[in-house]
Amino acid sequence: MQFVDLHKYHESISGQIDSVIKEVISESAFIGSNGNRFIKEFETKFSEFIGVSNCVACANGTDAIEIALVAFGIGAGDEVLVPALSWYSTAEAVASIGATPIFVDVNKENCNIDVSKIERLINAKTKAIIPVHLYGNPADMVEIMIIAEKHKLIVIEDCAQSHGAMIDGKVVGSIGDASTFSFYPGKNLGAFGDAGAMLFKNVNVAKIARQIRNHGQEEKHTHIRLGRNSRMDGLHAGILSLKLDGLNEQNQKRIEVAKRYNELIHANIVKPAIHENIKSVFHLYVIQVEDREGLIEKFKSQGIPFGIHYPKPLPHLAPFNIEGGYESANHVCGRILSLPIHPFLSEEEIQLVANEVNQHHSC
Numbered sequence: 001m002q003f004v005d006l007h008k009y010h011e012s013i014s015g016q017i018d019s020v021i022k023e024v025i026s027e028s029a030f031i032g033s034n035g036n037r038f039i040k041e042f043e044t045k046f047s048e049f050i051g052v053s054n055c056v057a058c059a060n061g062t063d064a065i066e067i068a069l070v071a072f073g074i075g076a077g078d079e080v081l082v083p084a085l086s087w088y089s090t091a092e093a094v095a096s097i098g099a100t101p102i103f104v105d106v107n108k109e110n111c112n113i114d115v116s117k118i119e120r121l122i123n124a125k126t127k128a129i130i131p132v133h134l135y136g137n138p139a140d141m142v143e144i145m146i147i148a149e150k151h152k153l154i155v156i157e158d159c160a161q162s163h164g165a166m167i168d169g170k171v172v173g174s175i176g177d178a179s180t181f182s183f184y185p186g187k188n189l190g191a192f193g194d195a196g197a198m199l200f201k202n203v204n205v206a207k208i209a210r211q212i213r214n215h216g217q218e219e220k221h222t223h224i225r226l227g228r229n230s231r232m233d234g235l236h237a238g239i240l241s242l243k244l245d246g247l248n249e250q251n252q253k254r255i256e257v258a259k260r261y262n263e264l265i266h267a268n269i270v271k272p273a274i275h276e277n278i279k280s281v282f283h284l285y286v287i288q289v290e291d292r293e294g295l296i297e298k299f300k301s302q303g304i305p306f307g308i309h310y311p312k313p314l315p316h317l318a319p320f321n322i323e324g325g326y327e328s329a330n331h332v333c334g335r336i337l338s339l340p341i342h343p344f345l346s347e348e349e350i351q352l353v354a355n356e357v358n359q360h361h362s363c
């Protein structure tokens, strides 16, 4: 059993993958500068998929957050609200561009940002909020947009785990002022290496981001600002355009796996709620258990792969060095366990995992 199976899907479209790779090689379209047709095609296609006009492809999902922040003019002296539980990048990106991440505790039910705790942290320095749709499950964007509008905050959705997730029929990444995506191979939409993208509602902010990703150039040899090298490779763009066609179907298969887990796993275990108007794309399937160590031992003896996303609240990590607080994030960090999930997990595998979870919890 595998925690994530990338191979089966790639094998099923291997002919198309081979021809994309050949095309990139025959055109020597390796570097994703502004003239690269594979980049342009992917940007157009991804724009249409999310429904936001300005897409800027870049080198990875962490750069996407950093570049988006800088493009909005955020920097030293500014505060940016981020959830206390996420992959490290969400907070790292804020600190890397010289701004200060201000951590908001999460709610215990789905580990997303606790919207009732946002407003008390807003002051004159607060410039933006970065909600994360953790595990593929949308954060409460309705409430977040109300708060952001009231306090004139920029909203940058971190969609690295939520390609194709929806709230009331709206795709996440289309709700805030901007959104960022990672196409790390293990994400729901993954390249064959590191890749990322940003989407902007404002064309001028997108223009700045486009310059930053390519050494601050407005056009070749016209460097009008400091930037960096954060281009997406042509190869990844070609592969992502191809894989984007299969994303909804692959997501649907993940959702079916999650539904089976939910049916099989006993009610005394905290498991992801499935709501009618909220479409989680189950990047991860995360339960909460009291005796996690015991269950991990059982999983190890049965060869069942697992993960912990994530072991510590972000503010408690060394670079942020905040002691205590974040009671809910801390609580869930001691209990969360990610079960294997991917589009090709079989009914037998699902049952095996669910049985181990149930047995452990009834004894």
Ligand SMILES: *Cc1c(COP(=O)(O)O)cnc(C)c1O
Residues within 6 Å of the ligand: 060, 061, 062, 063, 086, 087, 089, 090, 132, 158, 160, 161, 181, 182, 183, 184, 194, 195, 196
């Ligand atoms: C993966 C991830 C990122 C970073 O993406 P990279 O492409 O690995 O740089 C950012 N935020 C979240 C929530 C992620 O899961």
